[in-house]
Amino acid sequence: MPAVIALKPVMQQRMSSQPKFEGTCSSCNLRELCLPGLLCAEDVARVENVVYARRRVKRGEALFNAGGEFNAVYAIRSGFFKTSLVDGEGREQVTGFFMGGELVGLDGIGSGTYNGTAMALEDSEVCVLPYALIEEMAREIPALARHLHAVLAREIVRDHGVMMLLGSMRAEERLATFLLNISKRFVRRGYSASDFHLRMTREELGSFLGLKLETVSRLFSAFQKEGWIDVQQKHVRIVDVAGLQSVLNGGKS
Amino acid sequence: MPAVIALKPVMQQRMSSQPKFEGTCSSCNLRELCLPGLLCAEDVARVENVVYARRRVKRGEALFNAGGEFNAVYAIRSGFFKTSLVDGEGREQVTGFFMGGELVGLDGIGSGTYNGTAMALEDSEVCVLPYALIEEMAREIPALARHLHAVLAREIVRDHGVMMLLGSMRAEERLATFLLNISKRFVRRGYSASDFHLRMTREELGSFLGLKLETVSRLFSAFQKEGWIDVQQKHVRIVDVAGLQSVLNGGKS
């Protein structure tokens, strides 16, 4: 398998230059959000053997590309990614934004090649989880198999939520929904719920939300005028959560 | 488990009133599209034990409801379904249309409750696949586990395609894409590629495509005027595939 060979140098780098405990799932504070989930200590120790290597990805670099051979799923250890598709016309559709503890590359499982591209929006680090090893391990640890299924199914649920957003919501509802969602995800990782730095450009956010970058910019300005948020470029501070929620509940009123 | 009790009568009905071979995956002409996939004959025989029962669902009836307890995944044997979500405002978002050989209910795996609703758009019949049994069987048959993963991942890929449709395409591109897609799916099931009966209303199709029913209706009329299709209510005949494709390639031209 050529992929294994390709990974070796990275693995050696980890083993030689980093303290061992940093490489284990047991000590990772993202464990519960990640593939190990709620596995017992014993099983987590076994899953660690799946974490084949780490990989650093610089801002602007692709973790994997659409059409590339699928070997592994990636668990984000630090940093921020977007996943996207490009259609025949060259139009990009951002399908998601991902942060620490979340998995990317699941779309490759079905076909042997990645369906989309994952690009780092800031310098990031991921754990490489070779799919063949995950499958093998899942056969031995039923709880892991169940959790893997849950992870896949949750991605489906997330996607359906995005369909709702794109298909049924008005522009302001989309942005409000996005802000509330990403705020929650930051909180779970120990960051501020109200004060954060968006890593994506207005264009990338617009693509995800099915809007043009100018519309996104205008909405940020409008929300600020309403006193709901405070925006300065990519830095967002949520001032009035209820205000954002009122966009969703009230509808047009 | 109350669900098992509820299923019993259906199972008995099958065993008593239907010839046995009709209940097996081995003899099902949708086998390759369905959960068994490309399993060898021996494994297919074992998977048959998972097919716990059949269930008939009349037009307009729900196979399962959002929030309901998740017990089983359903393989469509005959008929046609829509899956949908309803948001806080009561707006419906159709997340997909499903036909013979396709699986619905996967969205329940992650959380123990179904995330959306599946409703029959014509009198239908499904195979009930209790999830606990699938998991058990997947542990014993690696090929089944792999195929289950592939099915879940393919749903993710499909969803990403819908995001592209909703987020990046213009109204006419959306309808053209939909028509070409459903035509392909009919073909794989042995039906005509060019002559079919749409089971969903304009409103349901509009919801799926992120458009209003009037817009869908206008687009059908416009496509007919172009000489690409022939529409009479729910009956559609594709006259010029290249014409439909030109909407996608040409863009505005």
Place this chain on the structure above:
DNA sequence: CGACCTTTTGAACGTATTCAACCGATGTGG
């Protein structure tokens, strides 16, 4: 510091929606 990328804002425009009326199909009860 200078070049480039990102963001903001304005004004004109266009696409899809909304509101409304009408027609046809379907199904139910007298």
Place this chain on the structure above:
DNA sequence: CCACATCGGTTGAATACGTTCAAAAGGTCG
């Protein structure tokens, strides 16, 4: 079995929302 009620579909006209085009200011990085 027909009459009528209801639902689904089509079409038109006015409207609204988000886009497009454009210009300028603010950041960022070599």
